[in-house]
Amino acid sequence: MNEIEEVFFHALYDELFEPQDRDYEFVVEEGYIEVNHSPSKYNNIIDSVVPQAPIEIYFADFLIKAPWYPMYYLPDYIVEIDGHEAHKTKQQRHDDYERERFLMKKGYKVIRFTGSEVYVDARRCASETIKIITSGARRIIDNHEEYRRDYLEYISACIFNRKSKKEIMDFMKNLIGK
DSSP states (O other), rough: OHHHHHHHHHHHHHHHOOOOOGGHHHHHHHHSEEEEEOOOTTTTTTEEEEEEEEEEEEEEEEEOOOOOOOSOOOOOEEEEOSSSSGOSSSHHHHHHHHHHHHHHHHEEEEEEEEEEHHHHHHHHHHHHHHHHHHHHHHHHHHHHHHHHHHHHHHHHHHHHHHHHHHHHHHHHHHHOOO
16 A cells, blocks of 8 residues: 555544544554444445455455345445556556446446545545445435335235236336346
8 A cells, every 4th residue: 555545544444433443553453444343333334445455457446345235235336546647648547447447347336536635635535435335325225125115015915906926027027127
């Protein structure tokens, strides 16, 4: 981890945990942030934060893993911090865009900051990262709850009205778009 990434990493840690719940020694020793099964208020949407995470042929500056839920899918996020020197030529920018498309095809959501943004206000960048992740998770969870409610209401109505198995299957196909 370079110096600016380390600044972001600590700012993100501070955003995830209340002061009384922070253990910097553990984070420095382990090299990642474990959020799941912790006192963090974000433990239901963030599992862990892994710096310099290998993803096939690339290394992500930060991989923010979502917990696994059997009922719905929360995406994992990649945070990239673009330093001026490594991102100033046309070829370097081309490589960045290619890499970002690769990560998106793998199902990751990518959040980018310039090194200057992090240098000037790492706390704001960390806070914005958390807001992006929580708003995305909230939308997924709300949509899932609405879908589940519609599904249960329809199945209940079908049972009450003695709908045929074919009618129920047709509804389910329409509901999931197949």
